[in-house]
Amino acid sequence: MGLRQKAMRSVVGQFHRPHGLGGRAVGWFMAHRGSNRKRNVWAAGLLDVQPDDRVLEIGFGPGIAIEAMARRATRGLVTGVDHSEEMVRQATRRNAPAVRAGRVDLRLGDAEDLPAFDAAFDKILAVNSLMFWGDPVSRMNELRALLNPGGRIAIAYQPRGPGSTDETARRAGNEIAAHFANAGFTDVRVETLPLKPTAVVCVLGVRPGP
Numbered sequence: 001m002g003l004r005q006k007a008m009r010s011v012v013g014q015f016h017r018p019h020g021l022g023g024r025a026v027g028w029f030m031a032h033r034g035s036n037r038k039r040n041v042w043a044a045g046l047l048d049v050q051p052d053d054r055v056l057e058i059g060f061g062p063g064i065a066i067e068a069m070a071r072r073a074t075r076g077l078v079t080g081v082d083h084s085e086e087m088v089r090q091a092t093r094r095n096a097p098a099v100r101a102g103r104v105d106l107r108l109g110d111a112e113d114l115p116a117f118d119a120a121f122d123k124i125l126a127v128n129s130l131m132f133w134g135d136p137v138s139r140m141n142e143l144r145a146l147l148n149p150g151g152r153i154a155i156a157y158q159p160r161g162p163g164s165t166d167e168t169a170r171r172a173g174n175e176i177a178a179h180f181a182n183a184g185f186t187d188v189r190v191e192t193l194p195l196k197p198t199a200v201v202c203v204l205g206v207r208p209g210p
Helices: 003-016 020-032 034-046 064-072 085-094 096-100 136-146 166-182
Strands: 054-058 077-082 104-108 121-127 147-157 186-193 200-206
Touching (some): 034 064, 034 121, 064 077, 064 121, 085 104, 121 136
């Protein structure tokens, strides 16, 4: 493997699980790049978080969407799980007042081995983390079980690999929507945000009632 390939693998690895000095830089980049902020705030807004909602985000990164949802869930709770200690630190700093007030709870954990929660959620969000899940349908089944009846899930994805286009995003949205249907979600729909370098798709679904 050449030096360039090694460097690229190192960069990709940092975006997967930021750590060390490189992870600090990646977290700063994700928090301040305009397209990243737009993607997270847009996806969080689609969930229509209410003041009393209990919300869960899987893979919250530097905590941009956490911050947006905590502004809405003023009497509720926003919980986040991320497998990067560096992202937990950065997101905790970004949301420090809400963390101190007990309205935001950020945990170190993995989508494939979620920690125990003391109650179900009204909303669940994941932004650009689905590609790291080994078995998406199994994960979605687990997330559906964490939702209250009538609860809503949103999974957003913006393809960023070489050769990715808006058509890549469209196909990914259709594939995620099929996963939602297989996992038992209803009212499935795909929303699209025109953005550079590619569009962002966000698939939403509802856990049916009892």
